Amino acid sequence: MVERVRIDHVGHRGDGVCVDAGEAIYVPYTLGGETVEVDHVAGHHPDRRKLLAVEVASPERVEPFCPHFGVCGGCAIQHWAAEPYRAWKRNIVVETLAQAGIACEVAPLVDAHGAGRRRITLHGRFGTHDILKVGFAAASSHDVIPIHRCPILDPALEGALDAAWALAEPLTSKMPVTKPLDIQVTATANGLDIDVRGSGPLPTQLITALSRVAEQHRLARLTRHGELVLQRLPPTVTMGRAEVTLPPGSFLQATVAGEEELAALVTEHIGKAREIADLFCGVGPFALRLAEKARVTAYDSDAGAIAALAKAARTPGLKPIKAEPRDLFRRPLVPPELRDFDAVVFDPPRQGAQAQALKLAASKVPVVIAVSCNAATFARDARLLIDGGYRLEIVVPVDQFRHTAHVELVARFTR
Numbered sequence: 157m158v159e160r161v162r163i164d165h166v167g168h169r170g171d172g173v174c175v176d177a178g179e180a181i182y183v184p185y186t187l188g189g190e191t192v193e194v195d196h197v198a199g200h201h202p203d204r205r206k207l208l209a210v211e212v213a214s215p216e217r218v219e220p221f222c223p224h225f226g227v228c229g230g231c232a233i234q235h236w237a238a239e240p241y242r243a244w245k246r247n248i249v250v251e252t253l254a255q256a257g258i259a260c261e262v263a264p265l266v267d268a269h270g271a272g273r274r275r276i277t278l279h280g281r282f283g284t285h286d287i288l289k290v291g292f293a294a295a296s297s298h299d300v301i302p303i304h305r306c307p308i309l310d311p312a313l314e315g316a317l318d319a320a321w322a323l324a325e326p327l328t329s330k331m332p333v334t335k336p337l338d339i340q341v342t343a344t345a346n347g348l349d350i351d352v353r354g355s356g357p358l359p360t361q362l363i364t365a366l367s368r369v370a371e372q373h374r375l376a377r378l379t380r381h382g383e384l385v386l387q388r389l390p391p392t393v394t395m396g397r398a399e400v401t402l403p404p405g406s407f408l409q410a411t412v413a414g415e416e417e418l419a420a421l422v423t424e425h426i427g428k429a430r431e432i433a434d435l436f437c438g439v440g441p442f443a444l445r446l447a448e449k450a451r452v453t454a455y456d457s458d459a460g461a462i463a464a465l466a467k468a469a470r471t472p473g474l475k476p477i478k479a480e481p482r483d484l485f486r487r488p489l490v491p492p493e494l495r496d497f498d499a500v501v502f503d504p505p506r507q508g509a510q511a512q513a514l515k516l517a518a519s520k521v522p523v524v525i526a527v528s529c530n531a532a533t534f535a536r537d538a539r540l541l542i543d544g545g546y547r548l549e550i551v552v553p554v555d556q557f558r559h560t561a562h563v564e565l566v567a568r569f570t571r
Contacts, residue, residue: 158208163190168248170232170561171204183207184295185226185235187214197296204296216240222307229295231308231559242267242555245563249531249553256535260548260567266421269558270413272310278303278317280324280337288328290321290339308559310411312343319348319373326365327355340405342391347376349391351405355380379404382460395419396445398471403460407438414556414564418527419445421552421566422501425525426450429498433521435484435512436504440465440477442527446501447474453497457483488512491519499523508533510540517544524569531563541569 161181163172165188172186183205186192191212194205207226210217220226220234233241246265253260280290281300291303304317320339327337342349350370358366358380367386370378376391377384382404390401393408395415402408409415422442426432430450434443437454439461446452447469456462459481469477484504488511494500500521502509506529516524517540524541528534538548546569554564 158193158195159205160191160193160211161205163188163192166233166236166244168251168561179203181205184232186210187217187236189214190217201296224292224301224303224306227294228292228301228303229297230292230306232561234559245555245561246553248561248563249551249565252531252535253538253551256539258535258538258542258548261550263550263552265563266417266552266554267558268411268414268417268554268556268564269308270310270411270416271312272308273410274310274312274343274412275408275410276306276309276313276316276341278320278339278341280320280328280339282328288324290317290324310343313341313348315373316341316343316348319350319369319375322369322373323350323352323366323378326362326369327352342402342408344376344391344393344402345399346389346391347374349377349402349404350375351379351382353381353405358385377404395439395441395468396448397473398440398444398468400439400444400464400468402439403458403464406458406461406464409441409556411556414554415441417554417556418442418564418566421554422446422525422527425523425550425566425568426499426501427523429523431496431498433489433494433497433500435489435500435502436509437461437465437479438503440468440479442501442503443477443479444468444471444474447477449475450498451475451477453478453480455480455482455484455489457481457485484509484512486511488515490515494519494521497521499525501525501527503527504533506530506533508537510537513537513540517541517546520571522571526567526569527564528567529562529564531565534565534567538567538569546571 161174163186164175167173171182193208197204216237225234289300289302291301338353340351370386377387434454437456443452443454462479462481466479549568551567
């Protein structure tokens, strides 16, 4: 059913929101003040509409720079001018905190897109007539949009798409048509690091074929579900003065600029602390920089990441880093364990760190620095700290995922 609606504003997920009908409906790729023609979305989305045409455009609308925009689900916003987009992204944090009843200073948005994304996950699927497609997932769909070029990628990912297509061909030739294939690519100092998932066990003949592709595309390393297929050179990245060899498929901040901006904010807000706990530390983007001036104890549930951090911690000139594997969701650090730290940094996944925040709220740690990629779960955890006696001094929003609704932040709490 075709409708004509007026968009009131852009919501926190990047969709235009119409409130004229009494109940909100959501229209992707629209802006506040626009009049648009829409159609219902098939399936279980009664509050969503598909954009058919923009009848009255916002003066803030700009031409998207990617030909796949609106079909590929990677970017939600390329159609909005820079300044109102930046104001909207900062306001996501402001409004989320206000809804949680939290009042504090929210700094201007820090742009951390830098040279672009240094890691991506591509998907290989068979389309109609069993034709292979390699690319990104379509918007609101499991379909795959074939991609041969993406303008938001770091130049260090040059060749990633070609390599993914070359790997997908022999892998999918041995797989059922319905089975998904995911290809995670990370840019490193020694070339592309690729981990493939969903392929099933690899027979010797296929390993030989994949090794040939890895050599042809000069990959640093190729793994399958973390198991080594071929390594030409160790896939390393630099963090501060340390060199880290990445575990297969490991988490890494999406952009080099993003990691550097987040780490700089953490270092600035940590002050002159000399004993620091780094919780959910990953491979050490904060710990390795903080150890230039302080002793650090680092925890993460990923044993591979902890091993990589422990090895990098031997870099000359760093103060001692004690790296331990620990599931902080099930075994958060308790107040007696936190007693000797001058400061704590915690950077949990999107679900936040409710269990750990409760223990921090009961501790006497004078400074807590929170890093988050989800304003809603941050607000929940921040409320626990505030109710435990902490004061939230400042929140700095960071835009590492430009053209999307994702926003990160660094916050400082003190007692």
